[in-house]
Amino acid sequence: MACSSNALWAGETTWFCCGAAWGPCGSAGGGACGNCASAANHGAWPNASQACWDITRPDLCGEGGIPRRGCGSVMNVTHQCSGATVCITITDCGPRTRSFCGEQSCCGGSCRINRVLDLTPAAFTAIGSLDSGVLPVLITE
Amino acid sequence: MFSLIATVSPLLLAGLLGWTGLAKLRSRSLLAQAGRTALPRLVRGPRRAAHVLRASGAAEVALAAALVAAPEATAPAVGTALIGVAFLVYLGAAKAVAPESSCGCTANDTQPVTWRSFARAGFVAGGGVVALGADEPWWSTLADRPLPALALLAAGATALAYLSGGPVAFRRLRLRLLGNPLSRDARSGGPHRVPVAASVELLERSLAWETVSPLIRSGLVEHWDEDGWRFLHYTGARGSEGGDRPVSVLFAMDATAHLDRPAGQAIRVSVVDQETEEVLPVTA
Amino acid sequence: MTPTRTSPARRSFLASAALGGATIVGASALGALDADAAFAAPAPSLDPAVTRTSFAEGRIGAVKGSVLHVAGSRGETHRIQLTNATSVWKARPTTADAIEVGDGLYARGVEMPDGAIAADAVWVNIVNLYTTIRGIQRDRLHLSHGGHELVARTIPETAASYAGGALTSDLSRLRIGQPAQVLGAWRPADNSIDLVRVTVGH
Incomplete structure (x- = not known):
């Protein structure tokens, strides 16, 4: 797998912090894979493992087909509106898709539904503004 | 005052014991619940522990009924004091042999034994003793002095709610009684303005944003409202023959527009060269 | 509430420029929901500015003029150069004056030859x-x-x-x-x- 252009999934991404960090993030730790770092282009995937899936439960929002992509998987994440792109490595489990079922972000007349990806601040700022909180993205691999 | 407390206390005790007793009797997962407590270790076996919990529930319900029906009788008050002491002894033993175990006090809680568990058991023991001093039944007191009696009941019930559910259940109860303190009127006093974040959200999902976002490098630099317009200022760079030139990207939008109000979503955009102040075409 | 970044005169100039600008009716919501269509659509023909950037993270140890000295959470150090084009977020869009020693920071910018990062945007705390x-x-x-x-x-x-x-x-x-x-x-x-x-x- 590489940061290629084969369609994987589409949806919303939010952001989170992990690894050594300041403030309330200090307790986050290295994530499900142990090596997650806010300053690296990392991401959290809702089906990083079965245990992860049991927490995120995207199937409860109709996203039951999200494939398993474990620690170290590489994905290309593209902002649907601007086309800005970042290549990330999966190092954690997330986001809690099931808590925000049906939420959507739209632009250019097309909408992305449900939180299916979490990015580190480094990766998120590469394609958008942290204070936006959530972005519509296309994910390829 | 003491007589007031003494006559009202059977009601509070009955409410508490009736609730915890019924919860234990009606629990479908009493065995599992018993397993989370220290009881299996204290009485040697989860089944016996479940029996103890059920017997305790039955005793609590019986005491609650007696306290309500015969508040002046000695037996229910003494029984309540004794069961309170028994709770205290159990909690002490539980804390000693299994500090992390659940209380089992209400049959569906999973919280460990805390100071609140002890305080509540102490309330039962002390309340039983106080109830011995009741010189008239609670219905007479409620009829004669309704206001102080009801106030005392409310205060006691609040304290018990806090002791039983902890701060979260207490806050939930307070919200239910007093309403949500974050209601529209309570906040900032002013008219219901559209938050700037809502304007930014609308902007970032607009065609205007899609058109010029390749130029934008900054986050939102500043914003201001004027004549019903909301202006949003970003900075960026536009490539030209002499290299990248710094530009300001200005958006003007209806100050009352947001994602859920589709009217007024027309957004005006312009790109201004920061040095020459020349207004540049939006698309190169 | 929001500190003024630009003078009233310049604001007025920018406002009139904005109102005189192109009007683009923003399409939002109610669009196609089909992800396949989104992947099939031609990628936006642009070269987004933000993807050519550097990122820095850490606690602010010192503020010297317009340069923030930042201790990264993994032991590295950064110098963050603020300019009059840098956006500063600290609970709201604000100015560099709001930044204090001890604050946490994420910054996006362009690395300069001397190793400092000329910040396009900083998010504080x-x-x-x-x-x-x-x-x-x-x-x-x-x-x-x-x-x-x-x-x-x-x-x-x-x-x-x-x-x-x-x-x-x-x-x-x-x-x-x-x-x-x-x-x-x-x-x-x-x-x-x-x-x-x-x-x-x-």
Whole structure:
């Protein structure tokens, strides 16, 4: 797998912090894979493992087909509106898709539904503004 | 005052014991619940522990009924004091042999034994003793002095709610009684303005944003409202023959527009060269 | 509330430029939901500025003029150069004057030959946390975050989104027990956060 252009999934991404960090993030730790770092282009995937899936439960929002992509998987994440792109490595489990079922972000007349990806601040700022909180993205691999 | 407390206390005790007793009797997962407590270790076996919990529930319900029906009788008050002491002894033993175990006090809680568990058991023991001093039944007191009696009941019930559910259940109860303190009127006093974040959200999902976002490098630099317009200022760079030139990207939008109000979503955009102040075409 | 970045005269000039600019009717919502169509659509023919950038993270150790000296969380150090084009976020869009020693920071910018980062945007103390609402008071929310208690103070900018709806200043529909994504500004002094945005589901 590489940061290629084969369609994987589409949806919303939010952001989170992990690894050594300041403030309330200090307790986050290295994530499900142990090596997650806010300053690296990392991401959290809702089906990083079965245990992860049991927490995120995207199937409860109709996203039951999200494939398993474990620690170290590489994905290309593209902002649907601007086309800005970042290549990330999966190092954690997330986001809690099931808590925000049906939420959507739209632009250019097309909408992305449900939180299916979490990015580190480094990766998120590469394609958008942290204070936006959530972005519509296309994910390829 | 003491007589007031003494006559009202059977009601509070009955409410508490009736609730915890019924919860234990009606629990479908009493065995599992018993397993989370220290009881299996204290009485040697989860089944016996479940029996103890059920017997305790039955005793609590019986005491609650007696306290309500015969508040002046000695037996229910003494029984309540004794069961309170028994709770205290159990909690002490539980804390000693299994500090992390659940209380089992209400049959569906999973919280460990805390100071609140002890305080509540102490309330039962002390309340039983106080109830011995009741010189008239609670219905007479409620009829004669309704206001102080009801106030005392409310205060006691609040304290018990806090002791039983902890701060979260207490806050939930307070919200239910007093309403949500974050209601529209309570906040900032002013008219219901559209938050700037809502304007930014609308902007970032607009065609205007899609058109010029390749130029934008900054986050939102500043914003201001004027004549019903909301202006949003970003900075960026536009490539030209002499290299990248710094530009300001200005958006003007209806100050009352947001994602859920589709009217007024027309957004005006312009790109201004920061040095020459020349207004540049939006698309190169 | 928001510090003024530009003089009233320049604001007035920028405002008239904006109003004289192109009008683009923003399409939003009610669009095609088909992801396949989105992948099949031609990629935007642009070279987004933000992807050629560098990123830095850490605590601010010193502010010298317009340069922030930042200690990265993994032991590295950064020099962050602020310019008059840099956007500064600290609970709201603000100016460099609001930045204090001890604040946490994320910065996006362009690395210069001397190793410093010329910042396009800095976000000071920003956090985005998955929490559960444990209490609601007139001026704050009590949250639990990863087993820790966290106090989130409401500020004039505080906005909420319910079940995917637009951001609103109406916070009255929040409930105790709800999972909530909370975007805010950490306050190093007392470890609470200023609540900027709270998002809850159904």
